[in-house]
Amino acid sequence: MKLLTKFIMGGIIGFIGAYALLYFRDARTSESMFAYGGLALIVLLLIWSVYLYVSTKKLHFTSYTGDEEDEADEKKYKKSSDFSTSSYSALVVSMILLAFTLIQEMSVYLVVTSIVLVIVSLFLSTGMNPAAKFLYADREFPKADGSTSSDAYADEFLHAADEGERAIILQGLYKSHNLMNTLLVIAMMLATTYSILQDPSQMFSVIMIGVVLIAGNLKYQLSIRNK
């Protein structure tokens, strides 16, 4: 069965690769190459996400006993985490693609495809998350309702998690907060260097990165200073 799945996946990837190559053959400009490359990447990420969703579902509905039950749970957890990474990456890349096709005034076909991919990625990363459906089906996690970034949602979400999970979340978030700070500063420096060396000024991006840096750090400091 595993061999068959790999065979099918290989076939799909090969087909998409060949299809993309045929497109690239006609794509004369670097803009077209970038757009079609992005398109291929998003499709691959979406297919990978669906595969992870299906395999998590399969693990969830298969009965295991003893140590196998623990191993299956661990696999489910990892696959669900990989699903989140994959589907979220698809969402971000599709948003970049949409921005690119609009800014470069590319064909309507590409713009519409980008919009469709944003919607599909958004649906996949929020509405189809296997963590909520299969991993924590018995928990009362808050409903997203499109406001997962609100304070109330964060409080409810952390309340629903147990103490070990909160410890894992805390470690992950603290590391990602530090990484984000470093990467945003690097992005700001790169945008400044680009503006000095190249013609289109990136000043707006530099200001926006600065605002995001201040807002992110302010939120963190406000969360810890009143405790």
Add this chain to the structure above:
Amino acid sequence: MKSRLKELRAREGYNQTELAKLAKVSRQTISLIEREEYMPSILIAVRIARIFNEQVEDVFIFEEGEL
């Protein structure tokens, strides 16, 4: 802190998922405690000790320097 969780689990024939259900925590929390990567709260420690009919200090063992 050392933990005898794995040994006690094997004695009672529980897997991590079953113990997690009894202790009302996630399997990930049990796994973290077993790997000694997380020190549980008093509440969870007492719950786990009760499941095995042991004293808390017999399940979670501290070395003298830690106390």
